Amino acid sequence: MKKSPPPKKSISGPDVRIRPLTSLEEFRDCVFIQRRVWDHPDLDLIPDHFFQIAFHTGAILLGAFVDGRLSGYVYSFPADFGRTRGHHSHHLAVLPEVQGLGLGKALKWAQRDEALKRRLELVTWTFDPLQARNANLNIHVLGVVGRTYLRNFYGETPTLGVEEGVPSDRFLVEWRIKSARVRARRQGPPAPVDPRRIPKALEREEGGLEPAIVPGRPNLRLQVPRILVEIPGRIADLPQGEGLVAAWQTAARKAFEAYFARGYRLDDFISGERSYYVLRLTAGTERAPFFGRPS
Structure with a gap:
């Protein structure tokens, strides 16, 4: 009989520490983490010397150490x-073998703590709308x-796409x-x-079988305070190369663009047997400044 794997340690355990990264050796470890997490070719990796200059010119660069090893x-x-002081957050990466410990969440809250110390008000980032885990x-x-x-x-x-040949759509x-x-x-x-x-x-x-679930036609005529937009719970589980990923992206894109234009915003996310974005109607359409924003 195979032995059960040892339980993962909690993020609150004494073997996890988050602190600023300051040395070239640590920046090289960040390059290693990029390669492990995203399988990027060298051309798409942020190199150690870039982190070096970024650190010395105002970047926030924090590392999570598990048992003394940089793991995210x-x-x-x-x-x-x-007029709004802020940062754009470009990377959040955690090694696969320690995912599930809460390191990503802890790193983001530590990033906020550091940003508040610097009297910042806003942090932006992008993520793929079809990635339910990131959305949650x-x-x-x-x-x-x-x-x-x-x-x-x-x-x-x-x-950077959810499937080869599928556009790299993002939320800001x-x-x-x-x-x-x-x-x-x-607080939770x-x-x-x-x-x-x-x-x-x-x-x-209705009637679609996992994992080959098919998106329905978007309903773009709702006029209610809150609406839901469903996405697959795990986009990676959809059959690849059969057009399902592209179909979900196209349907979700239509819904998000239509309702954002009418004053709805991302407000919450539901994860469980099925995954939904919760969009809420708000007053006005003010958004964070973003140079080069598509019209």
């Missing part, structure tokens, strides 16, 4: 948001909001780190939203 990091750099962390746990959809933002870069999200919303999230995520009574702008076709 978060990286952000100063960004021009007009970013929106439900950390409390970001957003209403900016960026089509094929990183171009035809194979390692806003972490208002001094807001009451984010302060409340720091809110109770899950019950999806049964909220109208769906997008959901799977």
Whole structure:
């Protein structure tokens, strides 16, 4: 009989420490982590000498150490948001063997602590709308909001798409780190939203079998305070090369672009048997400044 694997240690255990990264040796470890986590070719890796100059010119670069080994990091750099002082967060990476310990969440909260020390107000970043795990962390746990959809933002870069040949669409999200919303999230995520009574702008076709679930046609005519947009719980589990990933992206893109234009924003995320974005109608359409934003 095979022995059960040892239980993973909690993030609150004494063997986990988060601190600033300051040396070239640690920056080289960040390059190693990039390669392990994202399988990027060398051309797409941020090199150690870039981290060196970034560290000395205002970047936030924090590492998570497990049993003394650098096992994850978060990286952000100063960004021009007009009168709002802020950073753009470009990397959050955790080695596969220690994922599930809460390191990603801990790194982001440590990033916020450091940003507050620097009197910043806003941290932005991008993520793929079809990645449910990232959506749950970013929106439900950390409390970001957003209403900016960026089509094929990183171009035809194979390692940045959910499937080869599928555009690298992204949300640009806003972490208002001094807001009451984010302060409340720091104490813990809110109770899950019950999806049964909220109208769906997008959901799977009924009768579809896992994992080959098919998106339905987006309903772009809803006029209610909250709506839901469904995505697959694990996009990587969809059959590859059969057009399903592209179909989900196309359907979700239509829904998000239509409702963002009408004043809805990302407000929460539901994870469970099925995964949904919760969009809430808000006053106005103000968004964080973002140079080069598509019209």
